[in-house]
Amino acid sequence: MSEAQSSVAPPRALVTGSTGFIGSHLLRHLHEAGWEVHVVMRPNAEAAAQPSYVAGVHPYTGATSQIIEAVERSKPDTVFHLASLFLAAHTPGQILPLVEANVLLGTQLLEAMMLSGTKMLVNTGTSWQYFHGEQYRPVNLYAATKQAFDDILAYYADTTGMRAITLALFDSYGPGDPRKKLLRLLLDSLRTGETLLMSGGEQQLDLVHVDDICSAFLRAATLLKNPELPSPLTYAVSGGERMSLQDVVKVLERAAGKSLGVKWGARPYRQREVMDLWKGPAMPGWKPQTTLAQGFRALVEQE
């Protein structure tokens, strides 16, 4: 920070989901951009291991009063709500945690924001709310709970003058991704040479580098400063390079300089596999900076 800037109090962020893949990257991006960063999280081992620049760790074990206290104490200018339970498919035992993580926590957060007069929220949605087109049609129960929260957000935005932007995410990737996702399988196979049994591979993917996703969150926070912004808004955070899974593998092979053993068509497609992606509205003033070729090259080098 320059001396001129340091005399102004930094903007304060309250982040949920900061232990997740995107959340942990977002903390760093916020810090580097000069924000004072607070987090709400379940009190566990990770809470003790937050980066040293985190100004406040506010515990949450399910009570509304804890979220109210977290917002009161951290006095955020902007709340970044990334906490969610992602499940491609659910079991009956996961109904309760899905509703708690994806509907209840967010509602508690909105109530706390209303009580404290906090006016700006960047929320996290998913392109899976829009199966086969522009209208709401959820791919899975996870996406349905995300839409359920959007409806509750619409109520708070309408009654409190709160401004909110929901970023509908596609697929994310980047360094330090602990998730057991497709790209992890592919990178493992590059190393081991093991043959992968895959579906037909014609489903469309929109992989976005985590740094680009984080810059989208920061851009949304900037847009929210405009008191005239209609609210809530939803923007699609697309990496700009949509291609089939087969083509994604080709990009990875080029980045690695070697071929992957993939057996296409050896597995069935998932039920409600998303073959054609949603085209949502783009966020003004934001564009992804990392091409898939660049991002994959960096991943391969780190392996």
Add this chain to the structure above:
Amino acid sequence: MSEAQSSVAPPRALVTGSTGFIGSHLLRHLHEAGWEVHVVMRPNAEAAAQPSYVAGVHPYTGATSQIIEAVERSKPDTVFHLASLFLAAHTPGQILPLVEANVLLGTQLLEAMMLSGTKMLVNTGTSWQYFHGEQYRPVNLYAATKQAFDDILAYYADTTGMRAITLALFDSYGPGDPRKKLLRLLLDSLRTGETLLMSGGEQQLDLVHVDDICSAFLRAATLLKNPELPSPLTYAVSGGERMSLQDVVKVLERAAGKSLGVKWGARPYRQREVMDLWKGPAMPGWKPQTTLAQGFRALVEQE
């Protein structure tokens, strides 16, 4: 039941919210129409006091497994989902019970229906999901949680072939109403002669007799038997006599044959008072049978 009918197994209903005002009337209507009636409810004093014709009382204390068991054991043809927590305005401490009652329970029910292959659901919505018009715009958080559940219902309907009709209710009234609502105040004032301090009284009301609401639930169950029915559907259950609160009082005064002491304008309107009601789609084959004059006369006689 005639002998010819008694040789056919009666249809089975599973009802949530059966201890509520509408729910308790619906049980009787279902019984009188020849249904075998099961209920899901919290184990409390009311559970022991269910009508003798109730074939099964299935306990629920919050667990998904209990709802699954209730559906498995009762094997309903049709589920009537009336349980909800109604709050005109909420406090922070009511966020959790609102989400539990209006989102979680219904989601558990849908999951249980999916697992057992139960195909027909009559769900309860509210005209308050449509403040000032045709589009979703919730009057309060209660209505927002109802809409949130509709989103989750859309997912199950789309993926399981389940057929669902949501009945969007306006105001209800009838004998044995324990709720401390406006009509209760008016009836009390008829008896005591006490002057009532009211708002301007120009807000529109759509009061529907509970017997008509129950017949709407039964009509919806009949419509759901059509396997080609698009799903989910929403119908507005209007009493057909929309009028201002001032005019409602006039109808009551005529029914009682005496005047009420009402001071109009002595109180402010509620925040987000609904002045103009939603005009939703009418359900084919259903019409209210009880005029406000008839319904009020019966109420006054019972007092």
